[in-house]
Amino acid sequence: MILVISVVVGVLLVQWLQKIPLSQFWIVLTDVRNLEGFLEVVYNRTALSVIITGIGSLLLWVFLGFRARVNTAAQAIRYQWIWWLLLLGQIALNIILFLVWNRDPAYGSSDAVPWIVAMIILDALVFFWLPTTLATPRPLQNVPTGSMFLKHLTGD
């Protein structure tokens, strides 16, 4: 359930909520020639990539969690590398793709870079970090960074 809620919240965030500050000019992009074109081409492509990599990483992690046969703590702790790789990997990939698409002279915007990068990081947290900290299968449930803290916080 947590996984589904996170994905739904993530999609809403990416496709609707994060667009508002840009389309309503709360974030002013002074160097963009065509804001609609930027949102259509650069933002939407990046958003699609964020959703695909976010859901993909999440499903892969859950799959690995169910498949894992952990006989010792050391074996479980080794999964931390995979978790960080999936988290940082999707962020890095999405930033790179965004920067590539943002080079388009017709729609690109240098002013948008810090904002979109921040959004990509936030989206990764929503799509991957939050659901994995709360819903990783046993016995890897403590492997995602912050999971023990969040679980204590939520009384789990």
Added chain:
Amino acid sequence: MANSTLFAIGIGGTGAKCIESLMHLHAIGSLGNTKLRVFLVDADRANGNGQRTQASLNIYQNTHNLFRGGSSRWMQGDVGLYPTWSPLGDVMNRQNLGSIFSYNALKTRSPGLAGLMESLFSRQEMDADLEVGFRGRPAIGSAVMSRVSLDDPETGGSWKQLLSELKGDSNNGVACQVVVFASVFGGTGAAGAPTICRMLKNQMENLSISHVPLGAVLMLPFFSFKNPQINDQEEIFARSENFLMNTEGALNYYARYSEDLFDTAYLLGNPSYEQYEFSLGNQNQRNEANILELYAAIAACRFSRLKGQDGRACIIGRQDPRQFSWGDLPNTQETKSLLANAARFAHAWKYNFSPELDQARKIGYQRFIKGAPWFARYYGYERQGLMQLFGGSSKPRLADTQEQACKEQLDEWANLFTNWLSQIMIHGENKLQLLRVGQNTSLSQVIVNSNLDEAQLRLDDYHHLRNRLEEAKNPEEGTQGLAHTLYTLTAQS
């Protein structure tokens, strides 16, 4: 409080080894909460088998003291050990047959009696040092035993303790039984069992102790050894070629003179002999555990459970002489369930959980819990970073002296139990296909040919066991709680 007491008397090296097996069965719940009191009889006090049993009993007692009262059936029964009793008494200068019967004095004072002795015993037999036991000669043992009196303060000290406790328990309405383990083919056991049982029975009558069933577990030949290359041809020592003759003599004696002695007698033997290293006695006589000793211990448990109402003699044999299966053990389902549960628990502790707890101390608890969430159900730890916001835990810390003592004690018991089990499972060149424990054995392989199907076997691993440990409802805390929960969870349906 225990509602029954089993007084187990182990006579000679084989008797002591049977007691060791009984103690292991007691640790895993075969006797329920029956109180076990152990009495070892051996002229050779330094006998390796007796010392091994005493060391095992000490480990059991220490483990029981730390882990008793838990939620599983493991370590529930109390064990007490009386000082080892020697029929030779405590006097150091009477260590051969000649001196015990004052043969040199008899030669001058009563030449007729001295002549009788000469006709019954060779000079070597009279001079043989009995500190190493009766050297496989029941005739020597019988002669020494015939002079023993439980009323003699010099020799009867430990017996008085036993009889006093027996009387006390009996008067308090505790159901008491006495079971004697002895071989009938060696020296001490063959000579001691009938004499000691007769004396014990008489003493119980004198003390008005009634309704205490007396059982005997008598071991027929089940091992042999190659005779040693001893230069002195006259040296007296046990010879395995005499075992059958000794057995015949002992059984004849039992048939003639001991018919009314035992409420039940269990006779155990094995036509294929285990090969042991020869030893004259002392610490060197330390033989490995044998499956027949497990049978002896099961017989005693049965005797205790049936309160001596098990008929006069019980016989059991193998279904197939070429192999050994679970069905060959008495009370198959319960025996299998108890042994398999304990073997899986000891194996899991020794090869997984104990090393894991060492690892926890090494890498730090908060990091360890990342990979072992079950740990936090049983132990508290110093929280670091943001986790400090949630305060500390009241659960015991693994680093506490008490928890470390529990862990080390459990390590010791698991080693003892797995070593015993490994020895039981080897007979000659063959391995008995019942249980196996070892570094390279997975949890699901501990029971050989278990009844689980493939799907169940896939769930029978440390991965799922760790999950179940974490999911356990209201587990007791600390190492004691962990051990008892683990014991319950390692039971295989």
